[in-house]
Amino acid sequence: MEKEQKQFYERLEQKGVSRRDFMKFCTFLTATMGLSSSFVPKVAEVFAAPSQRPPVVWLHFAECTGCSESVLRSMYPWIDELVLDILSIEYHETIMAAAGHQAEENLQMAMKKYAGKFICVCEGGVATKYDGGWGKVGGQTFLEIARDVVPKAAATITIGNCSSFGGIQAAAPNPGGYVSVEKATGVKTLKIAGCPPNPVNFVGTVVNYLLLGKLPALDELGRPLFAYGKTIHDQCPRRAHFENDEMVTEFGSEEAAMGYCLYQVGCKGPETYNNCPVVKFNDGTSWPVEAGHPCIGCSEPNFWDTMTPFYEEL
Numbered sequence: 001m002e003k004e005q006k007q008f009y010e011r012l013e014q015k016g017v018s019r020r021d022f023m024k025f026c027t028f029l030t031a032t033m034g035l036s037s038s039f040v041p042k043v044a045e046v047f048a049a050p051s052q053r054p055p056v057v058w059l060h061f062a063e064c065t066g067c068s069e070s071v072l073r074s075m076y077p078w079i080d081e082l083v084l085d086i087l088s089i090e091y092h093e094t095i096m097a098a099a100g101h102q103a104e105e106n107l108q109m110a111m112k113k114y115a116g117k118f119i120c121v122c123e124g125g126v127a128t129k130y131d132g133g134w135g136k137v138g139g140q141t142f143l144e145i146a147r148d149v150v151p152k153a154a155a156t157i158t159i160g161n162c163s164s165f166g167g168i169q170a171a172a173p174n175p176g177g178y179v180s181v182e183k184a185t186g187v188k189t190l191k192i193a194g195c196p197p198n199p200v201n202f203v204g205t206v207v208n209y210l211l212l213g214k215l216p217a218l219d220e221l222g223r224p225l226f227a228y229g230k231t232i233h234d235q236c237p238r239r240a241h242f243e244n245d246e247m248v249t250e251f252g253s254e255e256a257a258m259g260y261c262l263y264q265v266g267c268k269g270p271e272t273y274n275n276c277p278v279v280k281f282n283d284g285t286s287w288p289v290e291a292g293h294p295c296i297g298c299s300e301p302n303f304w305d306t307m308t309p310f311y312e313e314l
Contacts, residue, residue, distance in 0.1 A: 004049040008085070017076070022047075025076040032279055033204045033216070034226040046210045047077055047086065054209070055118040057110055058092040059149060061142040062135050062169045062178060063124030066196040067160035068094050074199035075283045087206065090118065093137075104138040111152055119209075120153035122146070125162040125169040126184035129177030146184050155215055156181065156189045159202060161298055164191035164222075171304035182222070190215050191222045193274075195298035200279045201227040221301065223273070232269035232295050235277040238262065256292060266311040267294035274299040 009019050026044045030037065058068075072079045072095075083089050089096075090110035091103070098106050110118060124142070127134035132143025140148075150156050158164040158181050169178035182189045192202050205224055208216045216224040233239065241247070241261040248256045249264050261267070272295055280287040289295055297307035 005045075008048040011081075015078070022076060028284075029200065029204055029207065032200060032226060032275065033208060039211070042211055043207055046207050047081065053086065053088040055088045055090050055110060055114040056092075056121055057090055057107065057118050057149060057153070058121040059123065059145060060093050060137070061122065061124030061126050061146065061163065061181070062176075063160065063162045063167070065094055065123070067123045067163075068092070070196035071159070071199045071202055073282070074203055077203070082203075082206075086210070090114070101138075107149075111149060115152055117154050118152075120150055120156040122150070122156060122158045122163040122181045122189070123160055125166045125178040126181055127169070127176040127178050128184060129175070134176035134178075143184060146181055150181065150185045150187050150189075155209075156187055157192060157202075157205065158182070158189045159192045160197055161193055161195045161303065164189070164193045165301040165303075167195065168304050170302070189222060190218060190224065193221075193223055193228065193299040195303075197299070198227075198274075198276065198279050198281060201275070219273070223299070227275045227279075228273040228299065230273065230275070232272045232274055232276060232289070235275065236269055236289060237277060238289060251292075262289060262292075262294040264313050265294055266296075266309070266313060268297035268300075268303075268307050268310075268314060269295040271307070271314060272297040272300055 012019070012022055023040070023044060027037070027040050030040045030043050077086060091107045093103070096103060096106070126132070126142045126146050128143060132141035135142040137145060161167045162169060163181045165180050166178050169176060190205065192205065201224065204226060205216060216226055219225055219228055238259060238261045242263055246255070246260045247264045248260045248262050251265065267289065269289070276287045277289070296310045297303040300307065
């Protein structure tokens with residue numbers, strides 16, 4: 001245990017990350033997960049000396065790979081730590097070395113070897129019209145793959161709005177009949193919603209599983225409560241301006257420069273559940289509203305249909 005921890009912190013130092021900075025991240029992640037401060041050392045231990053590496057099969061359906069790219073840019077752990085030390089990613093089209101028939105053989109071997117034990121992560125919506133013929137991998141439709149793999153997993157995590165709720169593919173008129181992975185398979189999924197979602201929410205879900213041996217508590221839509229339990233509006237630093245009726249009515253205006261509320265230029269924060277104001281993006285650098293752009297409601301079902309036009313008041 002001590003040897004593993006020492007090697008872990010040495011790797012962090014080589015990347016320019018001090019032990020103090022890492023512990024600050026663990027404190028932040030613990031608070032984000034809704035755990036008491038007493039769990040901070042235990043969360044650090046999950047990263048520094050993992051006792052198990054759960055097998056993961058990561059499937060890509062109709063998507064832009066933005067959700068994978070979001071996770072690839074997670075800070076602590078970096079993707080190499082996730083792959084090499086924390087998770088055992090058996091199949092992932094974007095990062096795996098194998099290709100073609102060899103890649104598909106890896107998928108079949110992983111399902112057979114870890115039947116009922118692997119975590120399935122799904123990215124992208126699933127076409128259902130024309131027998132799912134709008135999307136294929138290795139000669140199989142997305143629909144066939146989803147219905148084959150997902151029921152064999154111990155748990156399925158859908159990452160991003162497309163796999164969680166259908167996404168832009170499912171927006172009207174939806175000629176391909178795209179739906180969420182849950183609707184396509186009939187299997188309940190844990191949804192890390194967003195377009196793209198924050199990698200902290202995915203990492204927090206994985207840590208919850210490794211630390212407590214179970215997935216986190218979910219809301220009625222299947223999203224982790226620690227991340228989606230409050231609206232953007234309730235956590236927004238511009239909330240006081242909303243209460244004082246101090247609004248931005250035009251981009252580039254003096255009110256916009258003063259950081260007034262963006263509700264009248266289309267902010268969907270009051271109708272959107274996510275923790276963006278707290279965790280932010282890019283190592284906590286910023287998030288859309290802080291950058292002066294209204295929330296578009298990307299973690300909500302059917303947001304392409306229900307939240308548009310994006311720049312008009314709800």
